[in-house]
Amino acid sequence: MAIRDILLLGNPQLWQPSAPVTDLSARETAEIISDLAATLADFRARKGFGRAIAAPQIGAQRRIIFVNLGQPMPLINPAIVRASGEQMELWDDCFSFPDLMVRVRRSVEITVRYSDERGATHLLTAQNDLSELLQHEIDHLDGILATDRAIDARSFALRSEVEKLRR
Numbered sequence: 001m002a003i004r005d006i007l008l009l010g011n012p013q014l015w016q017p018s019a020p021v022t023d024l025s026a027r028e029t030a031e032i033i034s035d036l037a038a039t040l041a042d043f044r045a046r047k048g049f050g051r052a053i054a055a056p057q058i059g060a061q062r063r064i065i066f067v068n069l070g071q072p073m074p075l076i077n078p079a080i081v082r083a084s085g086e087q088m089e090l091w092d093d094c095f096s097f098p099d100l101m102v103r104v105r106r107s108v109e110i111t112v113r114y115s116d117e118r119g120a121t122h123l124l125t126a127q128n129d130l131s132e133l134l135q136h137e138i139d140h141l142d143g144i145l146a147t148d149r150a151i152d153a154r155s156f157a158l159r160s161e162v163e164k165l166r167r
Contacts, residue, residue, distance in 0.1 A: 001034040001035065001037065001038045002034075002035050003035075003038045003039050003042045004035050004038075004039045004058035004059065005058070006039065006043065006053075006057050006058060006095045007056070007057055007059055007096055008096050008097065009094075009096050009100070009145070009147070011096075013056060013059060013061070014056060014057070014096060014140070014143070014145060015143045015144075015145070016056070016061055016143050017061075017141070017142050018054075018055060018056050018061045018062055018064075018140075018141045018142075018143075019061055019062060019063065020062075020063050020077050021062050021063055021064060021076050021077055021115075024076055024115060024118075024119045025119070028062075029062070029064070029076070029117070030117070032058075032060045032062055032064050033064060033066060033074045033117060035058060035060070036053050036054075036055060036058065036064065036065075036066035036074070037066055037068070037072055037074075039053060039058055040052070040053045040066055040068055041068075043095055044068075047098060049093075050095065051067065051068065051069055051133055052065055052066060052067040052068070052133055052136075052137050053065070053066055053095060053137070054066075054137045054138075054140035054141055055140075055141070056140050056141065056143070057095055057140060063076065063077045063078065063141045064076050064077075064141075065078060065134075065138070065140070067133070067134075067137070069130070074116065074117055075112070075114040075115075075116075075124075075134075075137075076114060076115040076116065076117065077114060077115055078112050078113070078114035078137075078138055078141070079112065079113050079114070079138070080110050080111070080112055080134075080135070080138060081111050081113050081123070082110060082111040083107040083109075083110045083111075084107045084108050084109040084110070085107075086107070086108040087105045087106065087108065088105070088106055088107075088108050088128070088132070089103065089104070089105050089151070090103070090104065090106065090132060091103055091157070091162050092104045092106075092132070092146040092149075093146075093159065094136070094145065094146050096145070097147070099158055099159050099160075100147075100156060100157075100158065100159070101156070101157045101158070101159055101162045102146040102147055102149070102150050102155055102156055103150060103151045103152075103154075103155035103156075103157075104146055104149040104150060104151060105149075105151060106131065106132045106135045106136075107131060107135065108127060108131060109125065109126065109127045109128075109131055110125070110126055110131045110134060110135060111123055111124065111125045111126075112124045112126065112134055112138070
């Protein structure tokens with residue numbers, strides 16, 4: 001389990017689509033999941049926020065995301081199989097640009113198909129915050145950043161300014 005450097009905005013690897021995981025039992029897969037868990041925990045301890053991270057953010061171009069909302073959960077080869085037409089608008093943030101917020105639109109509800117580390121396939125229906133989070137992380141696997149999804153040219157703000165407006 002290694003804490004890995006998080007790639008930052010401007011690193012061209014962040015815009016590269018990730019390869020599917022073909023061998024869920026491979027040592028590489030287990031190492032990526034372990035490193036994602038350690039890196040997420042470290043980021044959360046240092047910054048005070050963070051719910052999930054995608055493998056491309058640590059330089060591993062594999063379709064793996066790691067979510068921890070109290071229960072650690074790796075999602076391997078996740079794919080959105082259904083998205084609601086109803087949209088929400090929100091300020092999105094990212095470990096790869098932690099001081100920048102981006103105003104985006106996301107589906108209110110999605111269904112994601114993924115495999116766990118034992119190879120079992122699951123369907124997860126997510127709404128609101130979890131829906132937004134999974135869409136953000138799956139975008140990373142496709143080489144898409146929140147900056148690519150900005151509503152318009154004025155949809156960027158520093159975290160400190162957004163937090164002032166929320167008070």
